[in-house]
Amino acid sequence: MASNAISARSTRKKVTMHDGFLKHAGYRWLKISSLIMLICIVSYLFVDVSPRHNGGSWYGYTLGTIGALLILWLTMLGVRKRAMTSGSWSLKAWTSAHIYLGLSLIVIGTLHTGFQLGWNIHTAAYIFMMIVIISGICGIYFYATIPKAMSDNRDEMTESQMLENLRSLDRQLHESAQPLSAEHANLVLQSLEQDPFGGGFLRRISGKYPDCATREAQADLRRERAYQPKMGGDDPLDKVDALLQKKEATLARVRRHLRLKALLQVWLFIHVPMTFALIASLSAHIISVFFYW
Amino acid sequence: MTFIVRQIAVTSDGREIIRSNPFDVDQIGIGRSAANAIHLADLAVSPDHAVIRNRDDGHIVVESTSGQGFTLDGRQSQSVTIDPAEGAELGFGGHIITVSADDEGTIFTVKRIDAVSDSAETRSEATVYTLKGLLPSKRVSAWSFVIIALAAFLVWPIYTWATWQGIEERSDAFHADTLWSSGDLSSAHHSLENDCQACHVDAFVTVKDSTCLTCHEDDAHDHAKPNRLLTARGEPEGLEQIGAAFASAFNKPPGRCVECHTEHEGEGVMQPTAQQFCADCHDGMDGRLTDTKLENASDFGITHPQFRPAVLVQPGGKNPQRERISLDDNPTEYNGLKFPHDVHLSKTGGVAQMGRRLSAKYDFGPSLVCKDCHTPDPNGVRFEPVDMKEDCSMCHSLAFEEIGGTIRTLRHGEPSQVRADLRAFYRSTGPNRPINLGGIERRRPGADNETRVASDYARAVRFRPSRANLAISEVFSRGGACYDCHGITPPTAPGRVDYGIKPVTQTDRYMHKGWFSHEAHNDEDCSSCHNAPASKMATDLLLPGIKTCRECHGGEFQTASDVPSTCAMCHDYHPDDGAPWLIKEQQKDKQKLPDKKIVSR
Numbered sequence: 001m002a003s004n005a006i007s008a009r010s011t012r013k014k015v016t017m018h019d020g021f022l023k024h025a026g027y028r029w030l031k032i033s034s035l036i037m038l039i040c041i042v043s044y045l046f047v048d049v050s051p052r053h054n055g056g057s058w059y060g061y062t063l064g065t066i067g068a069l070l071i072l073w074l075t076m077l078g079v080r081k082r083a084m085t086s087g088s089w090s091l092k093a094w095t096s097a098h099i100y101l102g103l104s105l106i107v108i109g110t111l112h113t114g115f116q117l118g119w120n121i122h123t124a125a126y127i128f129m130m131i132v133i134i135s136g137i138c139g140i141y142f143y144a145t146i147p148k149a150m151s152d153n154r155d156e157m158t159e160s161q162m163l164e165n166l167r168s169l170d171r172q173l174h175e176s177a178q179p180l181s182a183e184h185a186n187l188v189l190q191s192l193e194q195d196p197f198g199g200g201f202l203r204r205i206s207g208k209y210p211d212c213a214t215r216e217a218q219a220d221l222r223r224e225r226a227y228q229p230k231m232g233g234d235d236p237l238d239k240v241d242a243l244l245q246k247k248e249a250t251l252a253r254v255r256r257h258l259r260l261k262a263l264l265q266v267w268l269f270i271h272v273p274m275t276f277a278l279i280a281s282l283s284a285h286i287i288s289v290f291f292y293w
Numbered sequence: 294m295t296f297i298v299r300q301i302a303v304t305s306d307g308r309e310i311i312r313s314n315p316f317d318v319d320q321i322g323i324g325r326s327a328a329n330a331i332h333l334a335d336l337a338v339s340p341d342h343a344v345i346r347n348r349d350d351g352h353i354v355v356e357s358t359s360g361q362g363f364t365l366d367g368r369q370s371q372s373v374t375i376d377p378a379e380g381a382e383l384g385f386g387g388h389i390i391t392v393s394a395d396d397e398g399t400i401f402t403v404k405r406i407d408a409v410s411d412s413a414e415t416r417s418e419a420t421v422y423t424l425k426g427l428l429p430s431k432r433v434s435a436w437s438f439v440i441i442a443l444a445a446f447l448v449w450p451i452y453t454w455a456t457w458q459g460i461e462e463r464s465d466a467f468h469a470d471t472l473w474s475s476g477d478l479s480s481a482h483h484s485l486e487n488d489c490q491a492c493h494v495d496a497f498v499t500v501k502d503s504t505c506l507t508c509h510e511d512d513a514h515d516h517a518k519p520n521r522l523l524t525a526r527g528e529p530e531g532l533e534q535i536g537a538a539f540a541s542a543f544n545k546p547p548g549r550c551v552e553c554h555t556e557h558e559g560e561g562v563m564q565p566t567a568q569q570f571c572a573d574c575h576d577g578m579d580g581r582l583t584d585t586k587l588e589n590a591s592d593f594g595i596t597h598p599q600f601r602p603a604v605l606v607q608p609g610g611k612n613p614q615r616e617r618i619s620l621d622d623n624p625t626e627y628n629g630l631k632f633p634h635d636v637h638l639s640k641t642g643g644v645a646q647m648g649r650r651l652s653a654k655y656d657f658g659p660s661l662v663c664k665d666c667h668t669p670d671p672n673g674v675r676f677e678p679v680d681m682k683e684d685c686s687m688c689h690s691l692a693f694e695e696i697g698g699t700i701r702t703l704r705h706g707e708p709s710q711v712r713a714d715l716r717a718f719y720r721s722t723g724p725n726r727p728i729n730l731g732g733i734e735r736r737r738p739g740a741d742n743e744t745r746v747a748s749d750y751a752r753a754v755r756f757r758p759s760r761a762n763l764a765i766s767e768v769f770s771r772g773g774a775c776y777d778c779h780g781i782t783p784p785t786a787p788g789r790v791d792y793g794i795k796p797v798t799q800t801d802r803y804m805h806k807g808w809f810s811h812e813a814h815n816d817e818d819c820s821s822c823h824n825a826p827a828s829k830m831a832t833d834l835l836l837p838g839i840k841t842c843r844e845c846h847g848g849e850f851q852t853a854s855d856v857p858s859t860c861a862m863c864h865d866y867h868p869d870d871g872a873p874w875l876i877k878e879q880q881k882d883k884q885k886l887p888d889k890k891i892v893s894r
Contacts, residue, residue, distance in 0.1 A: 047532075048569065052558070054475075054555075054558075055475070056475075056555075057536060058532055058533055058534075058535040058536025058537075058539070059532070059535075061535060061536060061539050062532075062535055116475065116476050116558075116559070118474070118475070118476050118477070120472055120473065120474050120475060120476075121446040121472050121473060122473075122475055124442075124446065128442075159418060159422050160418055163412065163416075163418060163421070166412040167410070167412050167413050170409060170410030170411075170412050170413055171409055171410070171413070173410075174334075174336060174409045174410065175334075177336050178325055178334055178336070179340075180336075181340065182339040182340065182359065182361070185325070185336040185337075186336070186337075188336055189336040189337055192336070192409065192410035192411065192412075193410065193411050194411060195411045195412075196411070196412055197416075197421050197422075200427060201424070201427040201428055204424065204427055257422070258422060261422055261423070262424055262427075265423060265424050266424060266428075268431065269424065269428050269429075269431055269434070272431040272435055273431055273434035273435040273437075273438050274438070275435070276435035276436070276438050276439045277435075277438035277439065277441075277442050279439070280438065280439040280440075280442035280443045280446070281442045281446055283443070283447070284442065284443060284446035284447040285446075287447060288446070288447070288450065288473040289473075289475075290497055290543055291451070291454075291473070291493075291496050291497055292470070292473055292489060292493040293493070293497055293498060293499040293500070293543060293544070293545060
């Protein structure tokens with residue numbers, strides 16, 4: 001019961017922490033961002049720009065300037081996040097503003113284009129911006145959903161404990177496999193020698209490991225023993241089989257954990273480099289516009 | 294010789310524990326099975342992996358018994374002979390066995406070097422659960438993208454610009470600065486698509502008018518003097534100041550060609566000038582350009598002055614004097630002719646009757662209509678001048694003599710010839726010979742009467758040529774053929790007959806600043822705009838006012854009107870004598886008539 005209570009409390013704490021940056025200060029930044037988007041859309045519809053809306057009108061310049069400054073400010077989160085503070089300009093407030101103002105950039109940037117898109121660097125900058133925003137949206141989604149799944153999966157085990165668990169099972173397997181024949185021992189050895197953290201990015205992100213040596217070893221042993229009469233007494237293979245099963249369960253948990261953790265991180269591998277691609281192409285966009293003025 | 298097996302185990306805190314066992318036999322086994330003297334708890338080792346035998350010469354032989362090999366000093370083998378005095382290192386799975394010798398015998402020091410499993414190996418828990426090593430690092434890819442984007446989007450185009458600078462025409466090959474193009478050029482400029490520098494000559498300098506005029510010297514007629522244009526437009530107001538601030542900060546002077554002729558707006562025809570551009574200046578212009586003679590205009594349906602046709606002041610000459618008078622002032626115009634439209638268009642009366650009589654010959658209807666006298670010009674835009682011979686002489690005959698079936702007419706437009714012809718007529722013809730002359734049939738009795746008739750006739754014959762002057766006077770005076778239609782200048786002195794015809798000027802276009810095509814209005818009756826049937830005088834100016842036009846034409850924004858019309862439908866910014874640009878473009882598209890759905894810009 002006590003552990004349940006602690007678990008419930010910790011779960012609740014997690015949820016509030018992860019929802020925190022979205023709900024911060026009663027959705028203050030959602031409201032501000034919505035207002036900005038509304039003002040942009042309404043003014044876009046009502047402002048008469050001749051001959052038609054484009055980035056080069058006074059309205060286009062205004063949106064472009066706001067958008068560019070906003071992009072630079074949003075990028076500053078990367079610097080800001082390294083210093084955690086509290087208060088109304090706490091990191092959480094900053095993150096909340098980052099998310100909602102970043103979303104408003106969809107409207108500001110799109111209206112700045114005047115829907116004139118083509119195969120040029122201006123559209124390239126726009127596409128980079130949209131990639132950054134969409135990857136950010138993925139990030140929000142992951143941060144909103146994964147921590148709970150991760151917590152459920154870990155079942156209060158720490159990462160070190162998971163690793164220790166594996167090591168312990170490996171030691172036991174090693175021990176129990178001593179009496180086995182060379183062939184059987186070899187199967188177990190393959191399980192022991194396979195890197196539980198190996199397998200590349202695709203395996204990590206999909207959580208699927210088709211060449212899992214532990215599963216193979218167990219399957220081979222079982223296939224072999226399926227039609228053998230059950231021998232009385234201590235068959236070391238029984239123990240090995242049980243240990244392999246345990247190890248497989250632990251591996252499954254570790255792999256789920258790895259997958260969730262990878263998802264929490266992977267969007268940043270797009271979000272961050274694309275932000276820099278965006279800033280570079282944005283600079284090219286601005287300079288080129290004034291270069292061929 | 295004794296085999297001494299020393300097993301080294303490492304405790305968790307790194308201490309080594311050595312257990313030593315002597316075996317006084319000739320042969321010992323190596324394997325995972327506990328029965329072996331050298332027992333290796335190693336799954337990579339067979340239960341009975343190999344044996345070690347003593348040889349008589351003090352060497353030992355290590356030989357695999359399981360078929361699985363081992364290593365000697367790192368080299369894979371099945372069977373080796375070793376001199377223990379020299380020493381060696383044997384490798385079995387994750388274990389090494391160091392061979393040495395001392396006085397007591399051959400010593401085998403057994404030590405585990407590999408971890409039991411991969412997971413048992415030391416690893417950094419801080420990174421093992423992260424994506425580190427699985428993906429290129431964020432820092433590396435971020436900087437790579439920065440370098441690639443700057444190189445492709447900035448350095449390369451600038452390099453292209455720099456290397457092609459000052460060259461008249463660039464090659465057709467790919468040029469990197471085309472990556473900067475914000476959209477396709479209009480079809481007129483399509484050939485310049487690959488040649489950015491045709492227009493963008495200097496870096497950070499906006500496209501100059503002089504560049505446009507390289508090609509458009511002949512068709513870019515000035516709209517007004519540049520300084521007056523800028524005054525008329527006024528200072529930017531409100532939020533427009535943002536654009537103006539950008540423009541002045543980045544060296545973009547106002548009033549250039551490209552301000553209206555925006556390019557890179559996509560493939561296709563360059564859009565006609567937006568009405569807003571006209572209204573920018575002409576709406577409330579008198580407040581800014583205080584000495585202007587033009588009235589304000591913003592939209593045809595809302596603010597547009599009454600038409601001011603160029604009315605003749607005095608007919609005649611090559612460029613007769615004209616004056617622009619508002620139709621609200623009911624101007625009249627004397628063009629040198631007399632012509633009551635009402636009489637000619639009346640459905641009853643002598644003209645209609647004459648028309649009916651001649652209908653078989655001239656295709657007249659029950660009464661005369663406009664087209665019987667007025668002929669459209671080849672474009673259908675305006676009308677040919679009325680021609681006496683073509684359009685009037687069917688009824689208004691100038692015939693004066695018939696010779697052998699041929700009718701002789703007075704020459705139109707040549708008063709001196711008229712006089713000469715009439716004189717020749719009277720000189721060459723005699724008076725009618727009296728029927729009672731020289732016979733007895735109808736003679737009155739008495740010789741006196743015969744003499745009187747003869748002398749009367751002789752006198753008539755003698756004076757016949759002098760009758761010509763009277764006939765000339767009659768032709769040029771009230772009731773005469775010329776006087777009917779023309780103004781006549783009197784003779785220079787009493788007794789003379791050198792009458793003249795006052796000059797005539799027929800106006801084919803009254804409104805030179807605006808465009809009107811009659812053909813575009815073919816669906817309408819002439820009289821729905823020109824109230825000719827009620828006009829009694831040729832001086833009536835039968836032009837319709839703006840009210841009549843507005844019955845069908847609304848402004849740009851009056852979409853409910855039959856024909857929402859922008860400024861560009863009638864006006865050109867760079868006007869020539871032809872149709873406005875918008876109309877020309879529509880005609881190109883075979884849209885002869887302005888459709889109800891006019892492109893608003």
